[in-house]
Amino acid sequence: MLRSMTGFGRAQCEGEWGSLAVEISSVNHRFQEVSVRLPREVAHAEHALQQRVRQAFRRGKAQLRVELRLALTAKSALVNEEVFEVYVRKINALRTSLDLPGEFRWESLLALPGVVGSAVDSQDTSDEAIQEALRSTLDDALAQWNAMRRTEGEHLEEDVRGHLRLFEERIDLIERRWPEMRDNAFRSMVERVTLLAVECGPLPDQGRLLQEMALLSDRWDIAEEISRSRSHLEKFRQILDGEEGSGKKLDFLLQEMNREINTIASKVADAELRWVAVEAKSDLERLREQIQNAE
Incomplete structure (x- = not known):
């Protein structure tokens, strides 16, 4: 039974964290080649996703694309109060020791590293819910992709x-x-x-x-x-x-x-x-x- 090297599959998933879409397409190629496009939030999963795709076919040029749209609650900015407090204490100490005049704009501290982060960052982007959704959505997209390749075959x-x-x-x-x-x-x-x-x-x-x-x-x-x-x-x-x-x-x-x-x-x-x-x-x-x- 032959299987075509060309095919396309797409699957979507939604959750409290937002929505996810996975697309996989392939064209003819003498050898096996996989390219992956991921948003920053799930970039750490690139190797695992690439290996999963490689297991699904033998030769051809496949491209995997992932779209992630986070919910507004996940995008909202959060202030790390502990880090902010450390900066305040150090600045107050410097102002006292150096006898610096004038008022200090405390909102300027928000631009310092570690003070502000997103809700997703605070929960770690490898959150199990997103990871599980990514795995299951990829499997659905691969199933559609292989079904199309079998039909073409x-x-x-x-x-x-x-x-x-x-x-x-x-x-x-x-x-x-x-x-x-x-x-x-x-x-x-x-x-x-x-x-x-x-x-x-x-x-x-x-x-x-x-x-x-x-x-x-x-x-x-x-x-x-x-x-x-x-x-x-x-x-x-x-x-x-x-x-x-x-x-x-x-x-x-x-x-x-x-x-x-x-x-x-x-x-x-x-x-x-x-x-x-x-x-x-x-x-x-x-x-x-x-x-x-x-x-």
Whole structure:
């Protein structure tokens, strides 16, 4: 079963702390790549989220985006009274020891580090409620994403199997016609060699002549290429029929299948068989284009 590398999923969640939205999208890529965009409040969870996404797929380029909108109560500013009091005591001590004149604007202390923080900061942004919401929302988004990739993969697999049947029909045709073409080519070679020997000198030993021609014929025999092509076809279907078809394995098999059909095209001299080989190469190219979309 194939799964497409392209997909999209989105999920949302709300709570007393605010609302959360998680989006994940992916496109084709030779390897596995994950990028994460997070708001500052949950930036510390980047590594964990990235690992969770990596576990959900094998190859492709995925992007995870998280939107967090905090409730007004979570955004409100809070004054840390203990820190403020420390600043006041120190400033009063300095004013007394240095005998500084004038009045001091105490509100200016609000800009000092640690005096003012948000409600979320005071509760620690790793609050379990937000973290649990982030995990569950990510799981929902991943479920939608994978469902879309499975659906796309079903359509992809349907096209792949269609092109695979066409390729197999080409191999069947080559295998059926090759014995006759081979015998005709061999007889033609015997006639040409015999005619050449007669014109150029005494006829060589028939046994030795046939032996040499048999050796030559092995160089353009395509029985092994046909056999290997069928073996690759069987393996291709085994991977497709598996629970999770591997795009990388199928891509490798297509390279091997293309190599065999190229060898067949280079060995046969018959114009009709060469054209069948060209059509088979075209089928493989269409297969390759589809498999490049498969995870």
